[in-house]
Each structure stands twice: as structure tokens, then as C-alpha cells.
Amino acid sequence: MNQLIEYKLSLLPDSPGCYLHKDKTGHIIYVGKAKNLKNRVRSYFRGSHDTKTEMLVSEIADFEYIVTESNIEALLLEINLIQENMPKYNIRLKDDKSYPFIKITNEKYPRLLITRQVKKDKGHYFGPYPDSGAANEIKKLLDRIFPFRKCKNPPEKVCFYYHIGQCSAHTICHTDKAYYDQMIEDVKNFLNGHDNKIVNQLREKMEKMAEDMEFERAAEYRDLISAIGILRTKQRVMAQDMLDRDIFGYYVEKGWMCVQVFFVRQGKLIQRDVNMFPYYNEAEEDFLTYLGQFYQDSKHLIPREIFIPAAVDEKSVRAIVDTKVMKPQRGEKKQLVNLANKNARVSLQQKFNLLEKDFRKTQGAVENLGRLMNIPIPFRIEAFDNSNIMGTSPVSAMVVFENGKPNKKEYRKYKIKTVLGPDDYASMREVIRRRYSRIQKEGLRPPDLIIIDGGQGQVNIAKEVIEKELGLAIPVAGLQKNDKHQTQELLFGDPLEVIDLPRHSEEFFLLHRIQDEVHRFAITFHRQVRSKNSFSSKLDGIAGLGPKRKQKLLRHFKSLNKIQAADLKELTKLGIPQKVAENLQEVLQSNTNQTRVK
Template sequence: MNLEDKVKNLPDKPGCYIYYNKDKKVIYVGKAKNLNKRVGSYFNRVHNIKTTRLVREIFDLDYFVVKNEMEALILEENLIKKYRPRFNILLNDDKAYPYITITNEKDPQYKYVRKYNKKSLRSYGPFPLGSNAREIMTILERIYPLRRCKGNLGKPCIYFHIDQCSGACFKEVDQSFYKNNISQVDKFFKGNVKEVEQTLINKMQIASNNLQFEEAQRIKETIKSLKIITFDQNVELNSQKDTDVFNYHISNENIALVGLFFRGGKLIFKDEHIQEYFEQDEEAMLFNYIDAIYTKNNIPHKIIVPKFSNDILINDQLKTVITKPINKEEIGLIELAYKNAEELNRKSLIKSLSAQTNKSVVLKELQTLIDLNVYPNHIEMFDISNIGNEFVTGSCVVYKNGVPSRNDFRKYNIEIEDASDYHRVKNMIYRRFQKALVERREMPDLIIMDGGIIQINAAKEQLNLLGLEELNVIGLVKDDHHKTDHLIDLDGKVVNIKSNRNLYNFLSGIQIRVDEYAKSGFRKKQNKKFLETGLEKVTGLGDKKIQNLYKKFDSLENIKNASFEELNSVIKNTNTTNNLIEYLKK
């Protein structure tokens, strides 16, 4: 069937759809309550309103029917992670923000975590990245102590002696102690910081009176940190309930998305994301952004968005808390989020105009320079690193849209008899792309080999063997000082790149990264080799036990001279200890 017939014959069922361009690359992944209605809306819009850049690139489509909306949400997330389509919302990080939690244990303790944990007794946050969240936790540990040690030590820990541990290290702690302190922490995060500040001032005065000037100075610095953390906000909510507000702004071919996070009635931070806009469904883009944030973060009591259509597919948890602005205060918050998104677009425009190393410009220059038949959105570079003929490691770094795609980086242990770079490259390239074919992964627009014609020919030989002769391969050559010098183009000709500073810096950056990534692989192998003692040959003795033995006895000689009882106190298994002693005798 042609594309039009495929669209007309889509089922009226929930599922996910995939759009391909003429090069059979995935350019967009979407989810729908009704595949026929949702996908059809893209193509109806072409005739009724305007042709979108997304629709102009659609050459083919595929789809998956699922049982329900939740399965569609999960499948979409997995497909986006797999294909990283350029028209989808692709966040640069996993959006896992810091939280301060109190563990749900008999003797609870504070924890600083980077992912919301539903099992915690209390969770406070999220806090912005680079914030003073750790400093906040330090203050709470000093003012409202919980358990700070491992517990059950049989004696007071060092923190107990300085009033920063409940005493669970050596005694049974009354639960009312924890209950009272946790209650005070709750009040603190609701904005009642004066009590904490006054407590610190009193402690500072006592330390000063006792001539403990260093302690007094430390407390003074803590008070200063507290003031930085709890400065007065101009933006406040009447409600104390956790509330997040989202909006977007479209300008200069970009869409800017902003989230404002209110905790305890105060605006604690905002999240921002900006990317190219292709006249897509902006509401769907906003909800994809929201989905990505709450995959790893606590869902608040309320999420306010500018509009909310019934055909937008979101998970059930979010559905219960998402609302359009209802009262004057909520309308004001939506306007505030819009102004922040507008400002983000304005700053982005200024930055893009002034930046001389704009990635898209550099990639287009590379495409023109080597007469590449496609825009090099997806680049893979390969290198081999080793010492002599030992610890041989191949590496592959991947760039998409001109930036590193670290989740796609790979290392390859190369253990073959032939010691030439030619054969090592062949081994790595075959393994990389044979697996890519099996997994039906997207192929790169451009392959860069660290090296010259030898490495290029080795790569092409294996690609031809796999039926991938259409893939583009060039080489990046270093000079005698191990610095990027020139490239070998698609026709095997030497091309000078030093005259184009932006392109040179871009390619040199990739070459440095692939080199360091390869070296990190062989260094790891090298270190492991140096640490081998032979003890791993002892039946029942694993890496952890070997590590513990060295922690206690420092050297192999001391382990040999230790008694059965001393060894067994670490190993805690009679048979394994006997195996070790027999091995050491030999």
C-alpha cells in the first residue's frame, strides 16, 4: 500500500506509530488513543491549514496496536529511546532531580538522592541541579538529628558525641524522638525556618562563650548558607500544596518549554528545554516534555497547563492532577510560565546569532566539504587503543545533531591473533554493524575512522561484506604530535581542514573523545591485570572477599602469614578458608 492507503486503513485502536523519511530513517514516534484519528489528523492538516515540515518528510509509516493506553505510553518511551527521532522532544539529561529523603525504617536517616523514591517515609524536593540541597541536609542533620551511622555498633558513634545521631548505634531509640524531629523538618520545608535559624544562633553563642571559636565560626557559616537557601520569594502561592506549572512559547523556528515548581507555596526552581519546532502539535510536545520529567520525579498535588484536550494520551497518575487554569491566581501562574518560555526563546536567539560554532552550520559545512549525499545528523567515529599487543580496545563514539549521544558509546575487547590495525578495525566494524543489522538499528549518515586509508579500507571491506556499501566512510588523520591534521574524504583525497576553525574544532573534539574513550577501556583492563593476585583461583573466593582480605592484611605476604581464625574472620566460610590456606601452601 502507498502512504495514503496506509493512513486510511489504520485501526481505531490505541497504539504507537512511526514515521520514516525517504532514507528509511525514523523521524518521529507518537502514541494515540485512536491510531486512525490521530495519524489522519497530520495529513488532514496538510490540506486544511498548512504543510508542516514534519509531514513533508514522511515517506512511510509503521504502527503497533496495543491493549490499552498505558501500554502505548510505555512503548512510545522505549521507541524514542531506541531511535532518538529528530522531530521528537529529546531531553539532554534524564531529568532526575535531587531530593532529600527520610528513609522508612525503624531508625530512619536522611538521604540525598537523585531519583524520587516512593518507598521513603518523607521526600522533600525536587531541588534544582547545582542547588544547596546537600547543605540543607547538613543543617537538618545538625539541628534535627536522626540515625547517621549504620546502627547497632555496640558503642556510640562519632556523630552521637557531637549531637548529630539519635544513638541508634548503641541503644534503643524512643520513636517519639524521631516523630518530633521529623515533624520539625516538615515545618522547615513548609517555610518555618526561623526556629532553625534561632537554634543555630543559640548554639553559636554557646560555642563562643565556651571559647570554641572554630565551632562558632562553623555555625556562623551554616547560618549564612541557610539565609542563601531560604531567601524571600517574590512569587508565592496561597496554597501550600506542591504545584507545578508548564507553558511554552514558539518563535524563530524554536519551541521553548518551561516548568515552574512550587513547594510550600514558594517557587523553588524552573526547568527549561528548547528545540526546533516543525509546526507540530505543540500540545502533544508539551505533554511529552511533562511525561519525561515525571518518569523519574515525584508527581505533585497539581499540574497546571494552558490547555488540555481529551485526545491527548497521558498516564493515569498525571491525568488525576493535570488541570487548566481555573482561578485568577492560576491564570497568573500560566502567564508567568509563558513569559519565562518567551525569555528562553529570546536568549536562545541571541546565543545562536552570536555563536560562531553553531552545530548545524558546522555539519552543513562538513557535508559540503566532502560532498556528502545526506546531512550528517548521525556520526559514528571509531578508534583502536592498546599498549604493544596487549589490552587492545576498540571504541565507538556517536554524535547526533552535532552533540555526543553518550548512551550509544561502545567499547570492544579485541582478542585476535593478527596484531595489525587493519585486522583489528575489521573485527570491530564487523561486530558493530552486524549487530546493528540484527537489531535493526538506525545506520549512521557518516562513519569517521581515526586514521588514514588503511583504516578506511578495512572498514569498507567489512561494510561491503555486510551489504552496507552505501554507508559513507572518511578518515581523520593526526600529525606527528598526535593532533588532528587533515581528513581523507569519500574519494580518498586529502582535505585540509585547518583553515576552517569551527569545523576543525568540531572534528578535533570528536577525535579527542574517541581516543580518550578507547584509552579508558585499555587502562581498565591494564589495572585489572596489575591487580590479579591468583587468589581469584581459590574456590569460593570472589572479588569482594579478596578485596576485604587486602583491606585487613595489606599484602599477599601478610595473608600468607595470617592464622586460620584471622582469615576466617574475613571470609566467614570454613571450606573457603581451608581452600585459601591450601592454595597459599602451594
């Protein structure tokens, strides 16, 4: 803790307010609120914390605070400050999407659409549906039941949907407004849960078709009735009042919070939203911060009612969201809040299980590797491999693993410039020198460990360049393969020796992934270079055939064999002059004859 922070801590008031932590550059990295600023801000610099809080505290170089009259004022101010400054350690809701609605247009012959914009156009809107799949599923069912207009065809032309009974063909069958008004009313009733009327009508039609021996049509009505039943099952009816509600639940463990939101539309539970994030204050306070951002940052529509867990202060929620706020005490409403809490717990525990598994494979493996090699934890590993065929098109490649995971943005490709013939040692010397002299010159971050895909010779070459030529202190290790080209052992130390790695350990599997990845990257690059060189070399020296014409030929014919098989007419069609085309055919034919003689 620096002296400035220590002095400021002694001046903190016992008042509610907001505090703003800053890093050494003056940027705000965290905004928080407190009922008592003195106690809250001091707590960051006293006692022990979990890893994520320690990371935040390690970056704090200064802080400011704003005193408010009440805790609710502090909550509202905190939400505004987070929106304005977007601190990296605060909760960020990235979901800025708008949700879909089902719409019946206000036209003489209305249509049924899905839209994400609600306009004052006298159309009928149903929703919102938090999941576009749910909206599409419902619309598809409505299209099969209600024959709204599907197209903008002229009056004398019917569309495909007319022939399958899903369009009323407005200019032929129905032109009166009363017909469409009744259909709109039926859709409203259907979406509001009063679908018995529609089901009964479909059942009557099914029975009539069966009596008339039209079994295929009867089966269609049967399938529609079944689809409505499935939709009923998916959309659990919560209440008979048909209100729109958002039901919140949360669970906290190990410094993480999971919030679950159940969306109830027209009285039916249709979807949920899940968010998990680290929290730094009291759970209830960070939940309130989340709730404020949920309705202000993103485009979630505010429903008629919000249900919240019992531990949350209703007055604070009402200050954030202008709607009815309830804490159900009994019955099905209480069960839904409990269900949201339970789902939050299950989701968070699942995340911990996945994180634990991922940690063992990545960062845990990196930490164990550092211990086995007796070096600092190699958070950043750079691995190299060479590739060539008999010295032709020699290349090298570098891959980067950070915290046990590949960082493909940091991968690099190298064409060997100073080596003639198949000299793997000289190629490795050139690439290591180029890579780390640049790191020295530009002040880039060096790796914690360099891995060479090769044996003792390649590793010693790399160590010589790193330590003697460039004077760097970066550990260098080698990965040797067995006769089956599989990862066999790790070479490290001075002198080099085999590091004992258990064959089924996560550290061994990590090294295996690194070796496979750098080999794959090098081979892919070598094939690209070889293919390009093979193509260009046979077309070099042909008078009038420059780079642009070569590229045009390759794009059109895709291969040298097809170029060779092309006649003069095909070549000149591409804009190749007659004389140049003749020279091209003569050179390629000559190369073919020489190959046959050999």
C-alpha cells in the same frame, strides 16, 4: 504516499479521536489525538513540514484511528495508548525516580531520616523534595538544631553525636515523651516557615554564651542563625497558606517545546524540573499530553493545587489530574506562572544555541566535507591506522564517526596475521580486505567514506582492495601529516590530489579529530599487545609454568622485574611448586646475564 494511505485518508471522519501511525513492520511509531481526525491526519501528508516531522512521515506505511465522543476522551485515550505502546516519536518521560522526604520516625526515641518511601507507619513526613541535595541540606541544618536520636546504641553507650550536642542521648538526658513531642512540633513549625521562634531561641543562646565568654559556642549559634537565613533566601515564600503546588509554564519554537515545572512545598519554591522535546500537534494539545504522562508515567506526587498558563484548557487538565487546577490572573501567583514560561523560553533558546554550535562542529562539518569532496554526505566514516615497532606486535585499528561524532561501540581492533616484518602496505591490505569482505558476506552497512591515516601508497592499496578485489563503490581518502606529526592535508580522487580545506574550518577540525582518535586507538592496542607478548615470551618454555600460573604471577607481582627479585619462598606461597620456581629463577637469571653480556 502509498495507495493504502491515500484510500484511508478519503474515509476519515470529522470526529474527535486518536490516530496511530505505523511503520512498514506494523509497529506503532506515533500516537496522536485530534478534534477533527480528517483534518489532522491529512495534514501529515499535505504541504511542507520541518525536518523532524518529515522524518516521522517518511516512516509512516499505514495508520489506524479510534473515534471518541469528545476531545477530552481523546486526550485520556491518547495517554493510555502512549503508555501501552511507547511509540518512538512520542514524548517519553524517563524520570521514574521517587522523590525524597524528611521523616521523623514513630519510635519511643524518634530519629530524623531521609526516605523515598512513604509508609503508613504513623511517622511524620515532610516533602517531597524534588532534589535530594535540598533534602540533605535541610536535614543537616535540622540535625544541628534538634538533637534527635542518631543511633541504635544500647542504653549504656552514647554515640559521637552526643559529644557534639546533636543527640539527646535518650537513655541519659531525656526519657519523657513530652520532650520529643515538643521537638517534633518545633520541626513542623520550622519546615512550615514559622522559624522565628527557633531563631529567637538561638539568638538568646548566642548572647548568653558571649556573656559567659564562651565565644566558640557563641560562634556556632551565630553560624546556625546565618544558615537559616540562607535557607530562607533559597526557598522563596510564595504564600502564607503553606500549600503544596506545582506551577507549569511552557514555550515553543522551531518545532520544539520546553516545559518548566516549579515545585512549591510548604508554601516555598524549592526546585524546578525541565523537559524539552519535539512536538507534532498544536502546542496546547501536546502540553496536555505531557501533563498526563507527568503524573501517570512517573512517580510525581499530585499536589493540592496546579497552576497552568492561560492558554491551557482547565477542563482538560482536571480530566487528567484529580486536584485543584488554577489559572492565576494577577499577583504573585500570576508572576510565578510567567516566571515558569520565561524560564522555559530561556532554556529552549539555550538549547538551540548549543545545538547550532554542535551542528556546525559535527553534522554541518560532515555535510560541508561531502560538498568539498563532491561525494554524498558521509554520515558514517570509518578510519584506519597501523601500529608496530620494527615489525613486532603489528596491529591495526578502526574507528567509526557517525554524524561527526565517535561511535565507540563500532570501533574494531585487528592483529595482523599474514605479514612478517615492518610492511605497512601489506598490513593495510590485510585489514581492509578482512573488514570489507566481512561487510559483503554478512550484509552489514558499509561506510559512506573510508579514511586511511597515511599517504598516497596506503590509500592506493586500500582503493585497490575496495574497488578491484571486492568490487565495492566506497570513497577512499587519505590523511597526511607534516613533519611535526600534525594533520596537514586530505588526499582524494582519481588520481589522488589534495583537497583544499581551510585550516580553521570545522571540516578540517573534524578530520583532525578523526586522525587523532584512530591513532590513539591503534597505539593503545599496540601497547597492550606488546606488553602481553613481552611478558609471556620470557616465561614461555619453562616446564610446569602454564597460562594460569603465568597469570597468577602477573597479578601478584605486576612486573617481570619483581618476579625476578622474588625469592623461592615468595614464589611457593603463590602455589608454584618448588621445582617450577627453581626453573623460573634459573631462566630469568640466565636472560639477565645474556642481556648484560650484549
